[in-house]
Amino acid sequence: MNTYLIPCLLGLEKLVGDEVRRLGLQDVRLENGRVLCRGTDGDCARLNINLRCGARVMLVLGQFNAATFEELFQGTRAIPWEDYLPRDAAFPVKGYSISSQLFAVSSCQAIIKKAVVERMKAHYHLEQFPETGVKYPIRFSLQKDHVFICLDTSGEGLYKRxxxxxxxxxxxxxxxxxxxVILSRYRxxxxxxxxxxxxxxxxxxxALIAKNRAPGLHRSFDAMDWAFLPVDAWQNARDEAVSREFxxxxxxxxxxxxxxxxxxxxxxxxxxGVADTVRFEVADVKDFRRHSEYGQLVTNPPYGERLLEKEEAEALYRTLGKVWRGLPPKWRTLVLSSHTEFERTFGRPADKKRKLYNGMIKCDVFMYGDRV
Ligand SMILES: C[S@@+](CC[C@H](N)C(=O)[O-])C[C@H]1O[C@@H](n2cnc3c(N)ncnc32)[C@H](O)[C@@H]1O
Incomplete structure (x- = not known):
């Protein structure tokens, strides 16, 4: 069994945890900004292809405490790198450190690289590694002196569909x-x-959620080129995903x-691949009307960062509030905004709020449930 680490935007941990459980992964653990779980080699492909809210999928090769460079070096060298990396592998190292004694990221990067090279030298009997082959990106995270050493299986972030x-x-x-969309409970x-x-x-x-279409069905992932993973894992995961479409x-x-x-x-x-499922129109929000009994309005209006834009944004929120009051009472509405005055200008406090980070911008999801 492997351990996978799935980083995600702050605030999405629970949604990612639910997705991972639905895929049948085990020992799911939520931490700030990431989800850990255990699964097979084949699950690497299933996670990458199916996850909607996770940022990327990391395969954990080692985890240990390290308060000194020596501990970081020894812990990294103890990993059997030769089982994963061929002699011509390219293995760039990146990572971050939070609340840890080893806070100089570039020094940690250099120590980890040196430890991997030392281990590989002993196995491959080479003095220098050409790094001309397939890429195996090494990622480390240090939090409160605990290190995870991983391979990034995704390559480009999963948000890049x-x-x-x-x-x-x-x-x-x-x-x-x-x-x-998931928070709006759209089915x-x-x-x-x-x-x-x-x-x-x-x-x-x-549309992808309505069709139950796996978001990563048509893109590639770095781990597709890795020899230590089963070759048929990717095709099997794609076949499984396609068979589950609605x-x-x-x-x-x-x-x-x-x-x-x-x-x-x-x-x-x-x-x-959803042009037949979604309609787009040029329309001003002020003209938005709907009469069906049920529905979901999920939106991300302009935030208005500068003063003048802020006033324009507030005028739009007032209009949106008016539009919302005109909707049939069983509609559910979700608005993502970083604007602190959203509820006042919209004209009603949200029934529920949820904090999320859109990159570095702190936002709220303002949720208005049905009114019956
Ligand atoms: C923050 S962006 C939405 C970004 C979008 N979620 C996306 O992923 O690309 C806000 C959008 O509101 C549009 N907008 C501004 N005023 C509007 C109005 N009165 N009616 C409809 N759309 C408007 C802007 O043209 C802009 O595309």
């Missing part, structure tokens, strides 16, 4: 958009709307006042 155009302003991470039955859709991330993630009729809509954003959203939906 591969559908999003570059150069879009203030887009939401796909992992965070998926988290909002694909009711209408789903985002009236500030921008590049379409929230409606596209809603096929139904869904009512998913995104609107934005900016025609350029709408064009990008349509293109992203096409790349994500």
């Amino acid at each position: 591969g559908y999003r155009a570059v150069g879009v302003e203030a887009p939401l991470r796909e992992t965070l958009a998926a988290a909002l 694909g039955r009711d209408p789903f709307c985002d009236p500030f859709c921008g590049s379409g991330t929230i409606p596209i993630e809603a 096929h139904g009729d869904y009512d998913i809509w995104g609107g934005d006042i900016d025609p350029r954003a709408v064009a990008i959203a349509r293109d992203n939906a096409r790349k994500a």
Whole structure:
């Protein structure tokens, strides 16, 4: 059995833990900003392909306490690197240190690299390693003098599903958009709307969830090239994911006042393979009306960082509040915003709030349940 470490945005730990349990992984443990679990070699592919809210999947090769460079060196050298890394492997080292005696990250990086090289020298009888082959990114984390030494199996972060155009302003991470959809308890039955859709991330993630389509089905991961993992694990995980897809009729809509954003959203939906499932329209939020009994409104309006923009953002929140009061009472609404005055300008305190970090920006998810 392997130990996997899945970093995630702060505030998403529980959602990631639920996802990991649903995939059948064992000994799931939630920590700040990460989830640990145990599983087979094949689970590496299943986690990478299926996780919606996790940031990446790390395979833990060792964990130990290290308060000195000597302890860090010895603990790292004790790992059987030759079982994982071939003689031409490229093995860049990166990591971070929080609340630990070893706080100089670049020195830790150098010590870990040296320890791996020492171990490999003894096994491969080489003095120098060319590092011209497949990449095995080594990642370490030091928290309160406890070290995890891992291989990053994902390569690019899992939020990079591969559908999003570059150069879009203030887009939401796909992992965070998926988290909002999951928090809204959308199951694909009711209408789903985002009236500030921008590049379409929230409606596209809603479509992937409605279809139960694995978000990583069409992208590659660094660990696909690793010889010590079973070759058929990736195809098996893809086959399993495809066999679990749903096929139904869904009512998913995104609107934005900016025609350029709408064009990008349509293109992203096409790349994500959900163009037939989501509709995008140029629309001003002030004209948003719906009459169906049930529905979900999940959105991420402009935050307004500067003073003038702040006033504009507040005017939009007032409009959104008015729109919300006009919705049938059984609709559920979720708004992600970092604006401290959101509830006052929206015109009603949220029934529930949840803190999340959009990268470094502290946000709240304001949740308004049904009113019956
Ligand atoms: C923070 S962005 C949304 C980003 C989006 N979640 C994404 O992932 O790309 C807010 C969006 O609100 C749009 N917007 C601003 N005023 C609007 C209005 N009156 N009606 C509809 N959309 C508006 C902006 O054009 C912008 O795309």
